[in-house]
Amino acid sequence: MHPMVKPALRRGWRDLNTVQFGMTPAHAMTLGPMDTATGSFLDLLNGTRGPELLRAEGRRMRLPDGHVDGLITRLARAGLLDDARGGGTAGAELRGRKEVLDRLRPDLASLSLTSSEPGEAMHRLAARRSLRVQVRGAGRVGAVLASLLAGAGVGEVEVRDGGRVEPWDVAPGGLPAEAIGERRDEAARRAVRRAAPARPPRRGPRTPAEEANPGHALVILAPRDDVAVHAPVPSAAEDLVASGTPHLYAGVVEGTGVVGPLVLPGETGCAGCLQEDRADRDPVWPRLVAQWRSGGGRPRPVPACDLALATTVAGLAAAHALAFLDGRSPSSAGARWEVSLPGLTWHARPVWGHPACPCGAADKGKEGHTTSKDGEAHETMALQRPSRTSRRQPDARPAGTWRAHV
Numbered sequence: 001m002h003p004m005v006k007p008a009l010r011r012g013w014r015d016l017n018t019v020q021f022g023m024t025p026a027h028a029m030t031l032g033p034m035d036t037a038t039g040s041f042l043d044l045l046n047g048t049r050g051p052e053l054l055r056a057e058g059r060r061m062r063l064p065d066g067h068v069d070g071l072i073t074r075l076a077r078a079g080l081l082d083d084a085r086g087g088g089t090a091g092a093e094l095r096g097r098k099e100v101l102d103r104l105r106p107d108l109a110s111l112s113l114t115s116s117e118p119g120e121a122m123h124r125l126a127a128r129r130s131l132r133v134q135v136r137g138a139g140r141v142g143a144v145l146a147s148l149l150a151g152a153g154v155g156e157v158e159v160r161d162g163g164r165v166e167p168w169d170v171a172p173g174g175l176p177a178e179a180i181g182e183r184r185d186e187a188a189r190r191a192v193r194r195a196a197p198a199r200p201p202r203r204g205p206r207t208p209a210e211e212a213n214p215g216h217a218l219v220i221l222a223p224r225d226d227v228a229v230h231a232p233v234p235s236a237a238e239d240l241v242a243s244g245t246p247h248l249y250a251g252v253v254e255g256t257g258v259v260g261p262l263v264l265p266g267e268t269g270c271a272g273c274l275q276e277d278r279a280d281r282d283p284v285w286p287r288l289v290a291q292w293r294s295g296g297g298r299p300r301p302v303p304a305c306d307l308a309l310a311t312t313v314a315g316l317a318a319a320h321a322l323a324f325l326d327g328r329s330p331s332s333a334g335a336r337w338e339v340s341l342p343g344l345t346w347h348a349r350p351v352w353g354h355p356a357c358p359c360g361a362a363d364k365g366k367e368g369h370t371t372s373k374d375g376e377a378h379e380t381m382a383l384q385r386p387s388r389t390s391r392r393q394p395d396a397r398p399a400g401t402w403r404a405h406v
């Protein structure tokens, strides 16, 4: 290992013997007591030296025996250390393609903030390349979202949609004005290729088994139709629920942007659960949805879709998708994040598993809960959620030496 104090965290001395790593409360940490010599030694932990060389430098600086190894262990335990040569063979391969890695350096640095093990950030970044994601819908939200995923290093981003590019589909980062009149799916695929730092990995022709189950790590439903955003049709995701494929909803309806839910089939609430729950709360919901979907036979005007709101939704949905693809549990699992113009305050609406929905998420929600009332069980679930997404194990930190708060 070539230890490197995470360069993404800015360092500063809080007093003569306490160092603060990072600026923001989400990821900052303080370390103390630390003498000045050890503090200067931190500069040598920049990924250019292996353990032997570091020990030699320690002796030269007259640090006590074992001090260097002790420091490295403590930094690693606190999640402050990365490995400049970590990430396994995939990481080494990516490091060998400098022009590709240079494009992704900010993403790598960002991943280091949410990774605890040295080398883990590179491992996660390199792993994105082997992932296959499908985006259904290539309007202002879908095409931008697909480009963002490709730009962030996801190896295969497929886009599906019908029809031809309309002038109102055009968005910076998504479908360009030159594509007006072209096939929407083809134009979106071109946008994805343009955004990607490298060509997608080569694959042989698909076998019939692969055709039947393409093995998408995630499918994103980003409908251009506003009713489909507000009231997602459960049948549109039937294949995904049946095959256990995680899927995420995103879109704009009127002046509201929606990100979520991220559906983990059988575990978190799906579009069917959402529909059942809404019908429970409002008996006329099905009647209204039927009218919205039929449109009363009138020709549909271009739906409202604020460009900045659509871009925001695409960006946040891509961030949720990447967090999930990187192995985390983003807050859209079992919830719809909504933001409305002009106040633009985000808030989450939970999407609980519903007993009448065949997806089985309601049964999952009850497991492990002794409470009889649904409401209480849900509350417990919500409380447990953040712990599963914890960045660091607090008990991995030696007592008395570290302060987690800044």
Ligand SMILES: [Zn+2]
Residues within 6 Å of the ligand: 269, 270, 271, 272, 273, 274, 353, 354, 357, 358, 359, 360, 361
């Ligand atoms: Zn369901």
